[in-house]
Amino acid sequence: DAEARVVALRCTVFTERALTALRTCDVLIAATDNDASRMVLNALSAQYLTPIVHAGVNLGVDSEGNFDDISGEVALPELGTWCLLCGGMIDAGRAAQDLARPE
Numbered sequence: 001d002a003e004a005r006v007v008a009l010r011c012t013v014f015t016e017r018a019l020t021a022l023r024t025c026d027v028l029i030a031a032t033d034n035d036a037s038r039m040v041l042n043a044l045s046a047q048y049l050t051p052i053v054h055a056g057v058n059l060g061v062d063s064e065g066n067f068d069d070i071s072g073e074v075a076l077p078e079l080g081t082w083c084l085l086c087g088g089m090i091d092a093g094r095a096a097q098d099l100a101r102p103e
């Protein structure tokens with residue numbers, strides 16, 4: 001679309017600046033590297049009825065440093081029917097670990 005607008009913010013999704021900007025989006029793209037940030041995007045999608053696209057890539061490496069898994073997934077949850085959490089694309093335990101203090 002010639003009228004599409006992309007704004008890049010160099011900050012974590014947990015900042016007020018990011019949350020404010022994400023509330024105004026027409027679509028959310030969840031291409032993050034941890035479950036905590038996916039959980040935030042999932043919650044925004046559900047709360048504001050904003051469509052969300054989940055896109056993920058896995059690059060697994062064996063003990064010798066060779067790729068043993070190169071795979072990916074894309075999911076487009078239909079609003080009001082399912083979400084990334086209930087669809088198993090977010091692990092709540094890992095999200096909690098992502099947010100936990102190191103100690």
